[in-house]
Every structure is written in C-alpha cells, then in structure tokens.
Amino acid sequence: MPLKKRSPQWPWQGLLVLILVGMAAGLWFATQRVHYEWRWERVPQYFLYQADEPQVAPAAGTVQAIHGDGATRTVDIAPATGGAPLQVTVASSSLQVKVGDTVAADDDIGTTPHWRIGPLTQGLWITIWLSFVSGFIGLIIGLITGLCRLSPNPTLRGLAVLYIELIRGTPLLVQIFIFYFFIGTVLNLDRIVAGVGALALFAGAYIAEIVRAGIQSIPRGQSEAARSLGMSSTETMLHIVLPQAFKRVLPPLAGQFISLIKDSSLVSVIAITDLTKSGREIITSSFATFEIWFTVALLYLLVTSVLSQLLFWLERRFARSD
Amino acid sequence: MIPFLELNAIDIVYPPKRVVQAVSLCMENIGISCLLGPSGCGKTTLLRAIAGFEPLQQGLISLEGAELSRPGWTLPPEQRRIGLMFQDLALFPHLSVADNLAFGLRGWKRSERRARVNELLRLVGLADLAQRYPHQLSGGQQQRVALARALAPRPRLLLLDEPFSSLDVTLREDLAREVRGILLREGIGGLLVSHDQFEAFAFADQIGVLREGRLLQWDSAYHLYHRPADRFVADFIGQGVLLPGRVVAKDRVWTELGEMDLPPLTDATPDDAVDILVRPDDVVHDDSSILQAEIVERAFRGAEFLYTLRLPSGARLLCLAPSHHNHVLGQRIGIRLDIDHVVLFRRD
Numbered sequence: 001m002p003l004k005k006r007s008p009q010w011p012w013q014g015l016l017v018l019i020l021v022g023m024a025a026g027l028w029f030a031t032q033r034v035h036y037e038w039r040w041e042r043v044p045q046y047f048l049y050q051a052d053e054p055q056v057a058p059a060a061g062t063v064q065a066i067h068g069d070g071a072t073r074t075v076d077i078a079p080a081t082g083g084a085p086l087q088v089t090v091a092s093s094s095l096q097v098k099v100g101d102t103v104a105a106d107d108d109i110g111t112t113p114h115w116r117i118g119p120l121t122q123g124l125w126i127t128i129w130l131s132f133v134s135g136f137i138g139l140i141i142g143l144i145t146g147l148c149r150l151s152p153n154p155t156l157r158g159l160a161v162l163y164i165e166l167i168r169g170t171p172l173l174v175q176i177f178i179f180y181f182f183i184g185t186v187l188n189l190d191r192i193v194a195g196v197g198a199l200a201l202f203a204g205a206y207i208a209e210i211v212r213a214g215i216q217s218i219p220r221g222q223s224e225a226a227r228s229l230g231m232s233s234t235e236t237m238l239h240i241v242l243p244q245a246f247k248r249v250l251p252p253l254a255g256q257f258i259s260l261i262k263d264s265s266l267v268s269v270i271a272i273t274d275l276t277k278s279g280r281e282i283i284t285s286s287f288a289t290f291e292i293w294f295t296v297a298l299l300y301l302l303v304t305s306v307l308s309q310l311l312f313w314l315e316r317r318f319a320r321s322d
Numbered sequence: 323m324i325p326f327l328e329l330n331a332i333d334i335v336y337p338p339k340r341v342v343q344a345v346s347l348c349m350e351n352i353g354i355s356c357l358l359g360p361s362g363c364g365k366t367t368l369l370r371a372i373a374g375f376e377p378l379q380q381g382l383i384s385l386e387g388a389e390l391s392r393p394g395w396t397l398p399p400e401q402r403r404i405g406l407m408f409q410d411l412a413l414f415p416h417l418s419v420a421d422n423l424a425f426g427l428r429g430w431k432r433s434e435r436r437a438r439v440n441e442l443l444r445l446v447g448l449a450d451l452a453q454r455y456p457h458q459l460s461g462g463q464q465q466r467v468a469l470a471r472a473l474a475p476r477p478r479l480l481l482l483d484e485p486f487s488s489l490d491v492t493l494r495e496d497l498a499r500e501v502r503g504i505l506l507r508e509g510i511g512g513l514l515v516s517h518d519q520f521e522a523f524a525f526a527d528q529i530g531v532l533r534e535g536r537l538l539q540w541d542s543a544y545h546l547y548h549r550p551a552d553r554f555v556a557d558f559i560g561q562g563v564l565l566p567g568r569v570v571a572k573d574r575v576w577t578e579l580g581e582m583d584l585p586p587l588t589d590a591t592p593d594d595a596v597d598i599l600v601r602p603d604d605v606v607h608d609d610s611s612i613l614q615a616e617i618v619e620r621a622f623r624g625a626e627f628l629y630t631l632r633l634p635s636g637a638r639l640l641c642l643a644p645s646h647h648n649h650v651l652g653q654r655i656g657i658r659l660d661i662d663h664v665v666l667f668r669r670d
Binding site: 219225227228230231 | 399402408416426472475
C-alpha cells in the first residue's frame with residue numbers, strides 16, 4: 001500500500017498571512033475613516049521620562065565662580081558666614097545666576113535632569129505585585145479549602161462547599177465592591193488590602209477545585225501504600241499525595257494565575273492605580289486613546305506570556321520523573 | 323498458644339450488599355497462606371480489612387493476640403505493622419528506588435536506614451538500580467521494588483493482592499517462589515489473594531477458598547484437591563467430573579464403574595443419590611480392564627494426554643494418560659478407577 005502523501009502546507013500558510021494582512025488593512029482603513037491621528041511618539045514618556053529637579057543654594061552667600069562647560073556648570077558659592085566655598089552643579093541651559101550675584105539660602109541656582117518612572121511602568125508594577133500577592137494568598141486559601149472539601153468532617157466540608165459556591169456564583173466585580181465598601185468599611189481596610197483580599201478569595205475558590213481534582217486524581221493505592229508503611233494520613237498527604245498532585249495541577253493552575261493577572265484589572269474600580277487605571281488616567285491627559293489601550297493590552301499580554309512560559313518550563317521539568 | 327492471625331466471624335457490608343459474611347480463619351503460626359476465589363468473591367475486601375482500610379460490621383481481627391479491628395473501632399493502618407503489596411504496585415513515581423525503600427524507614431537512624439536499604443536491594447537483586455525511578459524499570463524489577471519496599475519496615479505480616487498477575491506465567495511462578503523464600507527467611511507471615519490456583523499452590527501452605535463472601539474451606543492445597551468440602555471447591559480446584567452414584571450400604575457406594583468403599587465417618591445412608599468426585603488422575607488407562615469408554619476429546623499436554631471419555635450411560639470422565647498412549651477419537655479404551663479416598667456429595 002502506498003504511503004499517504006502529506007498535503008502541502010504552504011497554501012494554508014499563505015492564506016493565514018493573507019487573512020492577517022487583511023485584518024491589519026481593515027484596522028488601518030477603519031482608523032482612517034474616523035480621522036484618527038496616531039501619536040505613538042507620546043507613549044514612551046509614560047514609561048520613563050526626564051524631569052528637571054531644581055537645585056538651590058545650600059546657604060546664603062555670593063557666587064564666587066562658575067566653571068565647567070558643555071552640559072553642566074558648577075557654581076561656587078562663598079557662604080556669607082565665611083568658610084570654604086560650597087559647590088552646586090546644574091545643567092548649563094538652566095543656569096540662573098552670574099558671578100557676583102548674591103543668593104539667599106534655597107534660592108534657585110538651576111536644575112538638573114533626572115530619569116523618572118512613568119505611570120505606565122508604575123501601573124504595570126502594581127498589577128504584577130497585586131497579582132503575585134493575591135495569587136500567593138489564593139494558593140494557600142485554595143490548598144486549605146481543597147483539603148477541607150475532601151475532609152471526612154462534615155463541618156469543614158460544608159464550609160468549603162459554601163465558600164466555593166458563593167465565590168463562583170457571583171461576579172468578581174460585585175465581590176470587589178462588597179469587599180471594599182462593606183468589609184473594607186466595617187474593618188477599616190486600606191483599598192489595597194481590600195483589592196488583594198477580593199482577588200485572593202476569588203482565586204482561592206477556583207484553586208480549591210483544582211486542588212481537589214488533583215488530589216482525587218492520585219490513585220488510592222498510593223496513599224494506602226504509604227499508610228501501610230507507617231505514615232499517618234497527614235504525612236501521607238504531605239509526602240505522597242500532594243507532591244504528585246501538584247505536578248498534575250500545574251497546567252490548570254497556570255491558567256488560573258493567568259486569569260488572575262487579567263482579572264486584577266477590575267480593582268481599578270476601587271481606585272487602585274494598576275495598569276488599567278494608569279491607562280485611563282493617561283488618556284485623560286494625552287488623548288492618545290487608541291495608542292494607550294493598545295499599549296496596555298500589549299503589556300498584559302507580555303506579563304501573561306512570560307508567566308505561561310515559566311510554568312510551561314516548570315511543568316516540563318517535573319514531567320521528567322513520570 | 324496465641325494464634326498468629328485470627329479472623330473471627332467477620333462481616334463487611336457495602337450497603338446494601340454484605341460482601342464478606344461470617345468469615346473465620348486462623349493462621350496458627352507465622353506462615354504463608356492464600357485466599358483463593360473467583361473475582362468478586364470478597365477476597366480483596368477481606369485483605370483490605372486485615373490491612374485496616376475496611377471497617378468491620380461484625381467480628382474481630384487480631385494479630386499475635388492484639389486486637390486490630392472490631393465493629394466501631396479500627397486500628398489505623400500505619401500502626402498495624404502489616405505490609406501491603408498491590409496488584410498495581412503503587413510505587414511512588416516521584417521517588418527513586420532507594421527513596422521508595424527508605425520511605426517506610428522514617429524515624430530510623432540515618433546509618434541504619436542506609437544499611438537496611440542496601441540489604442533489601444541486595445535481597446531482591448536490584449543493588450545497581452538504586453538511583454533509578456520506577457518508570458525506568460521493567461515490570462519484574464518494579465515488582466521487586468514493591469516487595470522490598472513492603473518488607474523494609476520489618477512488618478509482621480505481608481499482604482499481597484494478586485501482585486504477580488501482570489507478569490507472564492514463568493516469571494510469575496519464579497517470583498512467587500522467590501517471595502516465598504524471602505518471607506520464610508525474614509520470618510514474616512504472608513497472606514496472598516489470588517484467583518489463580520497454581521499461584522496459590524506455588525505460594526501458600528494453607529489456602530482458603532472464598533465464594534460470594536463466604537469461606538468454604540481453609541485447608542492445605544493437598545486437601546483442597548483431594549478432599550474438597552464443597553461442590554464449588556471440588557469444581558474450582560483442579561479438574562474433574564462428578565459421577566452419579568447410589569449408596570448401597572453404610573460403607574459402599576455403587577457407580578457405573580463399579581462399587582467402591584466409602585471412607586469411615588462418611589455421613590451417608592443407604593439409597594442416597596450422590597455424586598462421586600473423579601479427578602483425571604483417578605482414572606487409569608488399563609487395556610486389560612473390562613470397563614470400556616469412548617474417547618470424545620483429547621488434549622495433548624506434553625508428558626500426557628487429557629482424554630475426555632464417554633461412558634455407555636452417556637456420563638463423561640476425564641482421564642490423564644501418558645502421552646505415548648496415543649489413541650484416536652472414537653476409539654474405545656479400557657479404564658479402571660483408582661480412587662483411594664472417595665469424595666461424595668449428596669444430590670438434592
């Protein structure tokens with residue numbers, strides 16, 4: 001029998017390129033229709049910008065000399081109280097004094113440029129930090145709840161089921177509002193604490209179900225073997241079941257963490273300046289609506305794909321002992 | 323004397339089914355026994371109850387005089403010092419061979435633990451595979467690791483749940499014999515669960531036949547074969563046929579193949595309709611015999627032929643004959659019965 005010939009791939013790859021080009025053209029045409037003026041050059045300053053920091057006279061005195069050339073000048077000020085001259089360095093273009101001028105303490109001499117972190121970078125950092133902390137807490141909550149869900153004790157099991165159903169049955173946005181306006185007010189919580197709390201509780205419920213499924217996927221023989229070798233049920237869970245379950249739940253856990261990063265954008269409604277909130281604030285001042293939203297989306301994509309690569313690598317490392 | 327392992331009138335219920343009913347058995351001394359029965363007879367459930375994974379509804383389990391289980395109370399498995407070897411082995415996939423073995427040795431001194439692991443590796447012949455992971459081993463090697471792991475903490479009793487069933491026949495019997503040797507040398511009791519009588523014969527001194535949750539007979543292999551207490555045991559162990567007969571006197575029974583003496587103490591009254599158990603090796607091929615039977619089937623077994631014979635009445639017999647007696651189908655051959663202990667069951 002002749003081997004089945006593999007059909008050529010290039011026509012389909014060509015079609016893929018064609019579709020992508022078509023979509024890009026459509027986008028371009030659509031923006032042309034609304035007469036949108038793209039100003040991508042405005043975007044970088046929101047990551048990092050140069051700010052002028054004023055330099056002042058450290059004490060009252062007289063400008064004795066100005067030396068240096070090029071970008072910076074150094075001003076020697078002889079203090080009125082006597083003693084060695086004090087030096088202040090400023091950018092050449094911002095120099096505001098001449099030799100012989102009398103200056104009082106805290107008078108402007110000039111400015112020096114400094115690099116500052118822009119709101120997009122700050123928002124990105126808040127988003128990463130927020131996701132990490134609430135993911136970590138969510139993992140602990142999920143682990144405990146997942147174990148409770150499988151507990152023979154009806155109280156623990158009932159509490160776990162109630163919590164999971166409550167969280168999975170209501171929208172995250174509503175949970176955030178409740179957490180901030182109700183629990184936050186009652187317990188006098190900071191908005192960041194309320195945001196982290198809401199996200200952690202939300203993630204915890206989903207992680208609990210992942211943990212439960214992972215534990216249940218380990219054959220009963222494994223824990224029975226461990227028990228017959230003298231391990232208590234707690235030790236068995238710790239040394240035999242959980243290490244194996246962890247390996248199996250990595251892929252769904254990765255999905256959950258990626259979701260968490262995206263869901264964290266909802267905390268912008270309680271005025272936490274995460275990536276999304278920063279984007280909205282920048283738009284009000286720059287009017288570069290399209291550019292900023294595209295940039296924000298790209299930043300989320302960057303964070304999530306780095307995380308997914310990291311977990312993929314971890315998964316492959318663990319898979320070696322199977 | 324305190325018996326080694328004692329099960330007293332055990333009931334185990336999976337609602338609504340009573341999977342083990344009134345099972346009592348006793349291993350007097352440290353030895354090797356087997357629970358034999360078809361699948362679904364409750365043998366694995368019984369084993370799990372001894373290991374401490376199934377609670378009892380009725381009865382008592384004790385090991386060396388200490389109570390292990392009674393209704394409403396079960397000593398946790400980890401405190402029983404009973405080892406387990408499963409059908410699926412349940413090796414820990416995330417631990418190396420050496421770590422699998424050392425797992426049951428937590429709490430031992432480091433040097434003692436290492437010495438015990440090395441000793442076990444040598445015992446099962448895996449000394450050079452200590453750092454491998456279970457998935458890197460062959461089926462037979464995995465079996466050995468599972469055995470060594472179960473033996474590591476020096477249990478008093480090792481329970482084996484059809485651990486050899488995934489191996490091919492020759493390896494299975496070799497390993498069963500090897501395990502037997504190791505258990506005897508280490509002074510550890512063994513209780514095997516199996517549906518394979520040859521595995522049971524190769525492994526155990528005492529065998530219990532189970533059917534539908536009841537223990538029918540608890541005896542040596544020899545007695546199970548030659549003196550089955552029950553029709554099911556007679557049928558399940560070995561081959562043979564039940565030949566109709568009639569008790570003619572207190573100690574005589576008539577069959578188509580002649581009259582036979584009944585063993586003393588047989589509970590039979592004249593005129594009872596009975597069935598006599600006739601094993602293939604009870605039927606001897608003898609050309610000088612006046613009894614004739616027709617060959618209707620034959621199976622070559624190497625050293626011997628297993629002939630299926632038809633008697634004039636239509637009843638069938640099995641006959642084991644040396645294989646140089648090469649007869650053809652339809653041929654009539656002379657036979658004679660050579661039964662030294664008649665087993666009979668009353669027909670209802």
